[in-house]
Amino acid sequence: MLETWNSDRRRTAIGRTTLSVPARKALTDRQLGSDRTILDYGCGRGGDVRALEQLDCRVTGWDPYYKPEPKAEPASVVLLTYVLNVIEDPAERRDTLRRAWELADALLIVSARLTWEKSKVKGEAFGDGLLTSRQTFQHLYGSSELRSYVEEVTGARVVAAAPGVVYAFKDETARLAYLTQRIVPDAEWLASEDTTSAIAALVDFVERRGRPPRIEEMPRATAELLAHLKPNEVKRLVRETADPHKVEDGGKRSTLNTLLYLAVELFNGRGPFSSLPISMQIDVRAFFSSYKEACMRADRLLLKLRDDGYVRGAMNASQVGKLTPTALYVHRRALDRMPTILRLYEHCASIAAGRPEEWSVAKLKHQGRAVSWLDYPEFDEDPHPKIRSSYMVDLQTLETSHMSYEKSQNRPLLHRKHEFLAPDDPDAPRYRRLTESEMRAGLYEHPHLIGTENGWEAELVRCGRELRGHRLVRRAAD
Structure with a gap:
C-alpha cells in the first residue's frame, strides 16, 4: 500500500483551468461519464477533479500532498495522470502503478510524458531520468515503453488511446467494445420519438450495416416503440423502405469492418468468439460461414500488410488520397474510404502508439511500415495550410517521434488540397x-x-x- 510519496514531488503539480489531455481523451472515447465512479489517483491540485465535477461526473481525488484524506477508495475508472514520470525510485514507481490497478474496478487510464518532450525538460542525468533545476525528477517514456510497462505490471492487454495515454481494461469485453467503437464509428442509432421515427432508425441501421438488427442491439426507446408490430410486419416495412443498393453496400462495409476488427484484434491479442461485442458476433454470423473463416480471412489480411508490393498496389488503387513516390497522404475525412489493407495499416499504428489528439492528414509510407499524423490546423480555411506538428510511429520498431513547427519561420505547406480528400x-x-x-x-x-x-x-x-x-x-x- 503506497500512500506516502515524497512530498517534494508536489512541485510538479500544475494548476489546471481545463481538463488534461488524458481526461479529455477519455471523455471523447466515452470511458468517463456520470454512470461511472472516477478516482484521480495523484490528483495534484485537483484541476481534473473540479472540471469533471462540472460535467456531473462522480469523481474523487487523492494526492499524497494536496489531498491525503480520505484515503483512496476503489472506483470504476482510475486516472493515473502524469504521475509515473515524477517518481525517481523504479520500485516505488511500479508499486504506484500496481496500486492504481488494484483500485480500478473496470479501467485504468495511465498517461506519461514522452521522450520527444526532452527538449522541454532541462536537467542532469539522475537514475533512469533527469533531475531538474527545481529538484524535481522526470522519467520520460517512449510510447512503446509505456504500453509495454503497463502491460507487464498489470498483466492486461493495453490499448494506446493517444500518444502517452494508454487504457488497461479489467474486462476483455470492455476492451473489445472500445476497439469496435474505434473501427465502426457509425454505430449510433437515430433518435426515436414515435413509431414513424423508430422505423426510420431501423431502416437507417439496415442500410448502414447491411442486415437487420437483433432486439438486444436496439436502443430501449426504439425497441419499445416497435414492440406492437409483428416481426413479419417489421420485415415488410424494412423491405419496402430500405434502399437495396445501400443495404448491399452496407453489407460489404460491415464485412470489411469485421475483417479489419479481427485483424487489429490479432495484432493486439485475439479472444474467443464469445468475447466479441454482440454486434460484432451478429456481423460474423451474417456475413461469414463461421468465426473460423472470418479469422482466417483476417489473418491473411494481416499477412498482406507485410507485402510491400500488395500495399503499394492498394495505394495505387485507392480512390482517396495523394500518392507520392514515398507515401500516401489522406485527409482524416477520407480515411475510412481507403482500401481495407490501408485502414488496417493505420489502425495498427494507432493501437500501438495512439493517434494524437489534433491531426488533419495521415501519411502512410509504402516501403517499410510507418504512419505519421500531420496537423494542419487551418486545413479548411487556408488555401495552402501550414503544418504545426507531426507524430510518427514506426510499426517495425514501435518507436515514435514528434516534430513541432510552431517556432519555424518557414513552415512546409500543402498544395492541391483536393487530392487529399475523397x-x-x-x-x-x-x-x-x-x-x-x-x-x-x-x-x-x-x-x-x-x-x-x-x-x-x-x-x-x-x-x-x-x-x-x-x-x-x-x-x-x-
Whole structure:
C-alpha cells in the first residue's frame, strides 16, 4: 500500500483551468461519464477533479500532498495522470502503478510524458531520468515503453488511446467494445420519438450495416416503440423502405469492418468468439460461414500488410488520397474510404502508439511500415495550410517521434488540397478550381521551390498573383 510519496514531488503539480489531455481523451472515447465512479489517483491540485465535477461526473481525488484524506477508495475508472514520470525510485514507481490497478474496478487510464518532450525538460542525468533545476525528477517514456510497462505490471492487454495515454481494461469485453467503437464509428442509432421515427432508425441501421438488427442491439426507446408490430410486419416495412443498393453496400462495409476488427484484434491479442461485442458476433454470423473463416480471412489480411508490393498496389488503387513516390497522404475525412489493407495499416499504428489528439492528414509510407499524423490546423480555411506538428510511429520498431513547427519561420505547406480528400467531398470542387487556376498561372513550374512558405510567396510574386481566400487574383501594383 503506497500512500506516502515524497512530498517534494508536489512541485510538479500544475494548476489546471481545463481538463488534461488524458481526461479529455477519455471523455471523447466515452470511458468517463456520470454512470461511472472516477478516482484521480495523484490528483495534484485537483484541476481534473473540479472540471469533471462540472460535467456531473462522480469523481474523487487523492494526492499524497494536496489531498491525503480520505484515503483512496476503489472506483470504476482510475486516472493515473502524469504521475509515473515524477517518481525517481523504479520500485516505488511500479508499486504506484500496481496500486492504481488494484483500485480500478473496470479501467485504468495511465498517461506519461514522452521522450520527444526532452527538449522541454532541462536537467542532469539522475537514475533512469533527469533531475531538474527545481529538484524535481522526470522519467520520460517512449510510447512503446509505456504500453509495454503497463502491460507487464498489470498483466492486461493495453490499448494506446493517444500518444502517452494508454487504457488497461479489467474486462476483455470492455476492451473489445472500445476497439469496435474505434473501427465502426457509425454505430449510433437515430433518435426515436414515435413509431414513424423508430422505423426510420431501423431502416437507417439496415442500410448502414447491411442486415437487420437483433432486439438486444436496439436502443430501449426504439425497441419499445416497435414492440406492437409483428416481426413479419417489421420485415415488410424494412423491405419496402430500405434502399437495396445501400443495404448491399452496407453489407460489404460491415464485412470489411469485421475483417479489419479481427485483424487489429490479432495484432493486439485475439479472444474467443464469445468475447466479441454482440454486434460484432451478429456481423460474423451474417456475413461469414463461421468465426473460423472470418479469422482466417483476417489473418491473411494481416499477412498482406507485410507485402510491400500488395500495399503499394492498394495505394495505387485507392480512390482517396495523394500518392507520392514515398507515401500516401489522406485527409482524416477520407480515411475510412481507403482500401481495407490501408485502414488496417493505420489502425495498427494507432493501437500501438495512439493517434494524437489534433491531426488533419495521415501519411502512410509504402516501403517499410510507418504512419505519421500531420496537423494542419487551418486545413479548411487556408488555401495552402501550414503544418504545426507531426507524430510518427514506426510499426517495425514501435518507436515514435514528434516534430513541432510552431517556432519555424518557414513552415512546409500543402498544395492541391483536393487530392487529399475523397472525390465527393463537398469542399473538393472549390479546392480543385484553385489548383487549376494556379497551374494556369505557372505557379507549379518549379515544384522544388514551393514546398515552404517563403518559396511559395516568392513564386506568387514572380507570377504576379496573390490569394484572396480560395481565389487566385492578380497582384495589386505596388
